[in-house]
Amino acid sequence: MLINYKNTSTERFLRYVQIDTQSDAASTSQPSTKKQKDLSRLLVEELQAMGITDAHLDEFGYVYATIPSNTEKTVPVICFCSHVDTSPDCSGAGVKPIIHKNYQGQDIVLPDDHSQIIKLSEHPDLAHQFGNDIITASGTTLLGADNKAGVAEIMDAAYHLVNNPEIKHGTIKILFTPDEEIGRGTAAVDLEKLGADFGYTIDGETLGSLEDETFSADGVKISIQGVSQHPGFAKGRMESALKIAAEIVANLPKETLSPETTEGKEGFIHPVGISGMVENATVEFIIRDFSEEKLHQHEAVLKEIMDKVLINYPNSIAIFEVFEQYRNMKEVLDKTPQVTAYAFEAIERSGINAKQMSIRGGTDGSRLSFMGLPCPNIFAGEHAFHGKHEWVSVQDMEKATETIIHLCEIWEENF
Known part of the structure; x- marks a missing residue:
């Protein structure tokens, strides 16, 4: 005392x-x-x-x-x-x-x-x-x-x-x-x-x-450019950036690599924002882990999810950007x-x-x-x-x- x-x-x-x-x-x-x-x-x-x-x-x-x-x-x-x-x-x-x-x-x-x-x-x-x-x-x-x-x-x-x-x-x-x-x-x-x-x-x-x-921490921004068409004449043409963004989020691991299913030394991929319209959309993520090597592995998982989703949207593109936050x-x-x-x-x-x-x-x-x-x-x-x-x-x-x-x-x- x-x-x-x-x-x-x-x-x-x-x-x-x-x-x-x-x-x-x-x-x-x-x-x-x-x-x-x-x-x-x-x-x-x-x-x-x-x-x-x-x-x-x-x-x-x-x-x-x-x-x-x-x-x-x-x-x-x-x-x-x-x-x-x-x-x-x-x-x-x-x-x-x-x-x-x-x-x-x-x-x-x-x-x-x-x-x-x-x-x-x-x-x-x-x-x-x-x-x-x-x-x-x-x-x-x-x-x-x-x-x-x-x-x-x-x-x-x-x-x-x-x-x-x-x-x-x-x-x-x-x-x-x-x-x-x-x-x-x-x-x-x-x-x-x-x-x-x-x-x-x-x-x-x-x-x-x-x-x-x-944690070591990075931010990831996925910028999606889709294909916009009049919805009345969109069959076979429209590729909605919003739907692409939603599919990327929907395909994230659910039992692992999410804040709501991890603890202790386990890292995660966490979507923190989604915005846009049919032609352009953005999804923002935070990536966390105690190991920088695992941090990059989680980013590779997210990049693979994005690439697989885009296979079904051949006329759309997405840019995957990583921003270092802290270590x-x-x-x-x-x-x-x-x-x-x-x-x-x-x-x-x-x-x-x-x-x-x-x-x-x-x-x-x-x-x-x-x-x-x-x-x-x-x-x-x-x-x-x-x-x-x-x-x-x-x-x-x-x-x-x-x-x-x-x-x-x-x-x-x-x-």
Whole structure:
């Protein structure tokens, strides 16, 4: 336990989630929505009020701040990072957070929509929350624990470090990013200005989890040019691009290689968008696997499906394009094992059983790692992301804050 630790993460979190910061994949601006800056400006004000004088928001929506070293040792500069945006998948406007104190395993019926029920049988991590205080939204929005729990925890840790100078640490950098939920969280980050040697995203789920491995990810776009004819005179002539697109999707594997039938280290092919008309249509996919070799195998499966469908449409063509999205950060982190090892020790020092895990997804840390900032992911306590059943516990947030502080101490102790 930390001495003189006065938790502020819950109070901060309850305020932060009421600010709508939903990102927008259709937008071409940076950040994708101006409202993300509403929270970022507040964070800058709070950091400056703590005495962190260099805290600022740049034009691209990134918050940078520095807690100066208070040790005579030369310690690598470490960064803590979370994202301010919430998912476009569910409304983040008008969030009304509710604390359900002393949870005892009951179903949690959300008051603004009684059909929205958080059930222990559907959320197994609730079995570890008996006696804890659970925070949810009211039933009409997501909560925003992904990733405002991480934001609140970093802010809480910063507050504690600034107000307890007897805790020795090297230089600590804070980075809050926009647009992580739409895959653009590091699009305009300035790592030279950040000036960190190693980093940690605070954006994980289960208490004690430490994630040093992510999916590798590609996007695929199939652009189809069919043959349009007047439907009254189309026999033997029309080749509908829309129907070709639909056949490609219909021929995807159903028992394997789909998100709804895979788990653990299994990858998938997932259609995420289809649009068009008779003459032209587009199907977009995301391809995921922990192995880059398997990623390319999945893409070959999809290409083979497309080619087989096109055999029955001799006058149509399709273009198959692959776009690299991110790669498994383990490739980078294995070269700097102390980064993960210190995080594991910090979790254990907080009185938690650390669990090294893989992410069936990606984080800003995936891209940051390949940009030169090795960056595993530490638990924030967020659960049931991107929907109305999202929840986090007060006690898990407090343990995440403790972990951050212990991590700062461990880096200082080892140099």
